Amino acid sequence: QVQLVQSGAEVKKPGSSVKVSCKSSGGTFSSYVISWVRQAPGQGIEWMGGIIPVFGTANYAQKFQGRVTITTDGSTDTAYMELSSLTSEDTAVYYCAREAVTRGVNYFDYWGQGTLVTVSS
């Protein structure tokens, strides 16, 4: 059974950066896209970007270009999402999710438990 386990909650100052990890177990880590999405309190779900570990190339949402970096470490089957220049609007729960494909349709079949990032002075 695939499991994605994320790092713990973070409290950050405005202007700083945060790095969240997502460790995969029980599946073939390198072959699937790992995406990051976020959900601000009481709000909807927003895609930030994704990476295919076997290729190491990431795609980012226009909104986060230049501010987000998604990487992987194949030796530990772990994905990372680093977000810089934090503001209070970045306060949210951040999720990693595995992207599967069936008949050409991509969907998120496994999710991490979420990491709350609070940005406050």
Add this chain to the structure above:
Amino acid sequence: DIQMTQSPSSLSASVGDRVTITCRASQSINSYLNWYQQKPGKAPKLLIFAASSLQSGVPSRFSGSGSGTDFTLTISSLQPEDFATYYCQQSYSTPRITFGPGTKVDIK
């Protein structure tokens, strides 16, 4: 970006009710549409992929239909554990996927 809308934004229903949620895309997305259920404090859970395919382990009271721009999620007989928020998500423009704003289903 492809914009997704959902209606209603919230609804109240009773156990045993038939519930239908609608999702509309700003352009045709063929059948590149998925549905998720989210309970408070939990990650979303995949219910339906490719518009109408039931994810393994999901009860058969959940069903999805539609193609192009208009889609529906139907719960045939609402159960107590189904009170949650439901999101549609398009993957036509992968990797730039987008989610709908959600529909909250609560107890009447």
